[in-house]
Amino acid sequence: MSFLITRVESYDDHVKTVKYFLRGTRLLLIRKHWSTNYRETFVLGILTSRHNTDNLVNKLNTNTLFIRNTSLVTSPIDIIVPVYNGFDFLDGLFQCIKENTDLHYRLFVVNDASTDKRVLPLLKKYATAFGSKMILIENEHNLGFVKSVNAALKQTTNNVVLINTDVILPKKWASGLLYPIEQDSKVATVTPFSNCATIFSIPEFGDNIFDGDLESINESISCINAPFDKLSFPTGVGFCMAINKEALHSVGLLDEIFERGYGEENDWCQRAIKKGFYNTIAPNLFVWHKHGASFGVEKFKMIERHLAIIKNRYKNYIKDVQKAQHEGIYASLREFIKILFFNSIANSTSVWFCHAWGGGAEMYAQRQIESLRQDSLCIKLCEKNYGYVRMSWYYKEYSGTIYIEHDDILNILDHIKIDSIVVNSITSWLQIPETLKLISDIKSHLKCVVSFRAHDFMSICPSICMVNNDMTYCNITRLEQCKTCKLHLDKQPIKISNLTAYQTAWGKFFAEICDEIIAFSDSTREIYAMLFPQTKDKIKVIPHTIPKIRVPVVHEHDGINIAILGAIHAAKGAYILSEMGKLLPKYKNVTITLIGYTANKKGFPNIIETGTYIPEDLPNIIEEHNIDIIFIPSICPETFSYTTQEAIEMELKTACFNLGAQAERIKNYHQGLVISKIDAKTALDEIVKFCKNDKTETNYATKN
Secondary structure, three states, rough: OOOOOOOOOOOOEEEEEEEEEOOOOOOEEEEOOOOOEEEEEOOOHHHOOOOOOOEEOOOOHHHHHHHOOOOOOOOOOOEEEEOOOHHHHHHHHHHHHHHHHHOEEEEEEEEEEOOOOOHHHHHHHHHHHHHHEEEEEOOOOOOOHHHHHHHOOOOOEEEEEEEOOEEOOOHHHHHHHHHHHHOOOEEEEEEEEEOOHHHHHHOOEEEOOOOOHHHHHHHHHHOOOOOOOOOEEEEOOOOOOOOHHHHHHOOOOOOOOOOOOHHHHHHHHHHHOOOEEEEEEEEEEEEEEEEOOOOOOOOOOHHHHHHHHHHHOOOHHHHHHHHHOOOOHHHHHHHHHHHHHHHHOOOEEEEEOOOOOOOOHHHHHHHHHHHHHHEEEEEEEEEEOOEEEEEEEEOEEEEEEEEEEHHHHHHHOOOOOOEEEOOOOOOOOHHHHHHHHHHHHHHHHHHHHHEEOOOOOOOOOOOOEEEEEOOOEEOOOHHHHHHHHHOHHHHOOOOOOOHHHHHHHHOOOOOOOEEEOEEEEEEHHHHHHHHOOHHOOOOOEEOOOOOOOOOOOOOOOEEEEEEEEEOOOOOOHHHHHHHHHHHHHHHEEEEEEEEEEEOOOOOOOOOOOOOOOHHHHHHHHHHHHHOOOOEEEOOOEEEEHHHHHHHHHHOOOOEOOHHHHHHHHHHOOOOOOEOOOOOOHHHHHHHHHHHHHHHHHOOOOOOO
């Protein structure tokens, strides 16, 4: 039984020293309050990088990753099962060996003088059931794990499989485990993936609770055909480990200095490496492992003694183990395996196509994923201009990220059971028409539902917000009108060369591929239905929801204080705000405060800028600046407008131009003002008049 011990100082506020073992699974936590308690668990590698896959770039060729093995494994095997108590596991183990082993085999069972009197009669019962296939070896006295295994190894003539009593084997496990040995005579050992197999554990390194369906998981990962000859490890893991008979003849038996276990398989695998063999993995096999049933809690001093032997014999062993778990090809393989693993467990799986620019669309996607991930596997694809697609996945408390090439997307998703595709926003994707074709191909292959989120107007105009070179809303009623537009296509957020072809690609997507469109306001629905008539029966409106915000208390004061919320760029009204700032000295006792920021380094003249904020802080900022009214200066239609909703939630007067979702809400708001013309002076005049009238009528008393 193999192990690794290392020490981590001040890992967090609770753990001062952590000692952990490869396959020994004995974790001693010495807490800062010096508790003497300890628990059995397993941690491997550098703890702070446990979930650190954010910079992982795929190192596998996906054209060969998913090719099915055609070579058949035919050679017989010798299975060795050392038994010391563990009565409750024996029926399950022997039944799955009998029913699920797809190779000819002999079964060597070594009863190491079990103290549980129920064990021996049960073993004899199975010896009768297996007949000549099972050889029962009975130790008169307890010899320990290593001597018991060696006693059986001496009688083997075929490739060997060591199996703990606390495992459950899936169908066709034997051929999957022995395949690498049959293909390459230099393979010393082969270990499968498991919920509890240290560096071969899924989903986390170490011990994981497993409550999935074993056959479903193996069916899900059966498509994997990783290059095992490029996956070399310093050790195998003996809970279920195949041993090449040629390596066994060359290396010899387990070293009996390791007595009852812990370190013997590490030592043997290292000896095999010195003989020119290597240890690898069966990438398409998952074996359930309870762990701890065979031998109970081992003495800590014995473990440390065995560790000292390993460290003395193999100076680089610990570093090699830590390197192996993060090595590029294996790290890529584990990430794909984890996705397939959770795909087999989750109630459903959705793929989200998202942009990499942040903002409201990204916040929406993350909120939706957070609400789904307890039951569903969510896979998020983002592409930016660096050429790779960021593939992130989320399920319950687990998540991961791997960077893949655009051309690999279909090949990877083709092996995942997908229920739905959500086209959240693909504004940052390099080739949008080609991406729409990709989504079409995925749907065709996987027969899944495709849903589109109308966060903006990217499908209509590469400016995203339907503004022309003069930064004026175009207000078209037919796409044909775009042919006369003088928009500089090469200067837009979305780079295209032919606007008509671009719009045609979207029209085809909406008509033939998209099953539903979610808009966040009626005004957005109307624009889409008008410009893409084929969307009319597919659109439904589901407004965003935002957390409740406290209503601020604004005290009576002289003057009028106007606030702008959010990040202000050109489409959000930067020019309007700049002009209002220039006009402001002509308006007595009127102030404008930008509660947010602008990309303009010089800011806006005569306007206070507070910087970024979180919604919960808004009431405090409003009170600090005695704000009378919120102005939404966007010069194009918003598809929802979070800032408008925040203003309404705070029960503040709110003004905007007669555009989009912002005007839609404000028209139905009793303290709303829709400004008659998109113009800075008109905006100032009408806002001041609106506030003055209200102050005259109500004396603008302190709110209670």
